[in-house]
Amino acid sequence: MDKLRVIAFDADDTLWVNEPFFREAEDVFCGLLEDYLPHHTVNRELYATEIANLPLYGYGIKAFALSMVETIIRVTDGRAPLSVVERAINIAKEMLDKPVELLEGVEETLEYLGARYRLVLATKGDLLDQERKLERSGLARHFHHIEVMSDKGEENYRKLIAHLDCRPEEFLMIGNSVKSDILPVLKLGGFAVHVPFHTTWVHEVVKEPVEHDRLLRCDTLGELKGLLPG
Structure with missing residues (x-):
């Protein structure tokens, strides 16, 4: 890394x-x-x-x-x-109309990493809804770029990485879905951190365990400070 x-x-x-x-x-x-x-x-x-x-x-x-x-x-x-x-x-x-509930360690982690890396929000879903949640979260100020994708496959990430003018080995994706956040990025040659969430939509579940030398795992975002160079 x-x-x-x-x-x-x-x-x-x-x-x-x-x-x-x-x-x-x-x-x-x-x-x-x-x-x-x-x-x-x-x-x-x-x-x-x-x-x-x-x-x-x-x-x-x-x-x-x-x-x-x-x-x-x-x-x-x-x-x-x-x-x-x-x-x-x-x-x-x-x-x-649900309130936005931040998960443990989010604000502090973004503050810490934002001083050391270029941070990007890369999510999928409905554009208007994701923009609404981002605004309510108060986190927009931390991100250099915001990308709302129609899906999260290899081609989506390839386009994002090219748009960010970086190479896969300079890119790290952090997310809770092995299917959407982890596997496509690893296949492109990037790094990934899996932060599991207690509830996952069955469509996003990957049954087989994934082991990879460019994959890290942590229980909360707060643990990232001890995992990443910085």
């Missing part, structure tokens, strides 16, 4: 809480349809809808809202009253 120049941070569940709000919303949504299907079946149908819609809507709360409405129509054969659809839309609106 002696050549390290740029450190990129994921946002959701790396800097602030996100996934628990989706789990809570799913539980409420499944309860809406309990007259039609068991809770676990509704949950499975919603997930199938979300995955099918990823190429169309991408990630984020708005995509989740559309998938809820589509799931209602499909599993009830269009028989659910409009009040159920209205409640699903309100679930999404309530999610958009």
Whole structure:
């Protein structure tokens, strides 16, 4: 890591809480349809809808809202009253209005590393929602560049690294998702730090353990001070 120049941070569940709000919303949504299907079946149908819609809507709360409405129509054969659809839309609106809860050590870590490296926010999801959360977080001042991606694959990171005018060996990605934050960057020749979060969307789960000489792990962002050159 002696050549390290740029450190990129994921946002959701790396800097602030996100996934628990989706789990809570799913539980409420499944309860809406309990007259039609068991809770676990509704949950499975919603997930199938979300995955099918990823190429169309991408990630984020708005995509989740559309998938809820589509799931209602499909599993009830269009028989659910409009009040159920209205409640699903309100679930999404309530999610958009959630406060931003910073995770442990975030502010101090960004302050420390920002004096030593160029910091970047590299997240995926809905642009407007991510901008809203960043503004509410008060963290925008720490970042040299902010990138909201439609997805986080190798090509997305390749374009980001080129835009930042650095080489992969000068780039470090920090995040909670092995699938989105770690593996693509390692494949490009960059470095990565995995900071796990207690709740992970099943679509982001990588079942096989990942070992790599350019991969580090820590339990909180505060531990980064002792891991990185500086």
